[in-house]
Amino acid sequence: RKEVEQDPGPFNVPEGATVAFNCTYSNSASQSFFWYRQDCRKEPKLLMSVYSSGNEDGRFTAQLNRASQYISLLIRDSKLSDSATYLCVVKGGGGNKLTFGTGTQLKVEL
Amino acid sequence: NAGVTQTPKFRVLKTGQSMTLLCAQDMNHEYMYWYRQDPGMGLRLIHYSVGEGTTAKGEVPDGYNVSRLKKQNFLLGLESAAPSQTSVYFCASSYPYGYTFGSGTRLTVV
Numbered sequence: 432r433k434e435v436e437q438d439p440g441p442f443n444v445p446e447g448a449t450v451a452f453n454c455t456y457s458n459s460a461s462q463s464f465f466w467y468r469q470d471c472r473k474e475p476k477l478l479m480s481v482y483s484s485g486n487e488d489g490r491f492t493a494q495l496n497r498a499s500q501y502i503s504l505l506i507r508d509s510k511l512s513d514s515a516t517y518l519c520v521v522k523g524g525g526g527n528k529l530t531f532g533t534g535t536q537l538k539v540e541l
Numbered sequence: 542n543a544g545v546t547q548t549p550k551f552r553v554l555k556t557g558q559s560m561t562l563l564c565a566q567d568m569n570h571e572y573m574y575w576y577r578q579d580p581g582m583g584l585r586l587i588h589y590s591v592g593e594g595t596t597a598k599g600e601v602p603d604g605y606n607v608s609r610l611k612k613q614n615f616l617l618g619l620e621s622a623a624p625s626q627t628s629v630y631f632c633a634s635s636y637p638y639g640y641t642f643g644s645g646t647r648l649t650v651v
Contacts, residue, residue, distance in 0.1 A: 476642070
């Protein structure tokens with residue numbers, strides 16, 4: 432079983448739509464959780480950290496459920512510029528190591 | 542402020558050749574990492590270092606060696622390249638704050 436699992440997509444949505452991504456992780460000792468964004472042929476970039484209390488950054492809302500080992504990302508009012516691959520990332524263990532999901536591809540269309 | 546710089550950006554190797562990928566960071570980060578990313582897969586950790594003179598194996602270390610002789614540099618070596626090592630390689634650094642990725646090295650082994 433992969434440590435971090437995501438639906439690979441692609442999710443094709445019209446501009447203005449709301450889209451949700453989900454992720455599960457297997458290591459209950461994981462300490463920190465993130466969503467990264469990766470554009471085609473570029474390095475991953477931090478989108479936002481994820482907290483149990485839920486957190487919001489503009490059109491983006493992230494949520495962590497430690498009991499279910501489940502992480503979510505909600506994007507409201509999708510823009511063309513949101514088209515990218517979204518990576519669910521978990522940090523834990525020595526060395527500050529990150530474990531990545533395979534990513535969910537989002538395509539926002541006119 | 543350069544952040545994390547990877548050289549080279551592109552390289553084509555013949556099977557059996559050797560090469561070294563260089564990662565340099567100017568943020569005084571203690572930890573450095575080498576990841577590889579293959580199509581349909583998330584980033585996977587090859588090796589990492591928690592300080593000058595230290596290295597440790599990650600998830601997929603076979604076929605690679607690393608060295609961290611200076612705090613700012615982390616070298617990834619392929620002694621005898623194989624087609625299975627065709628990938629995009631990302632270097633990253635972290636600690637105490639943040640996690641910064643380089644822009645990647647695209648390596649093709651023919």
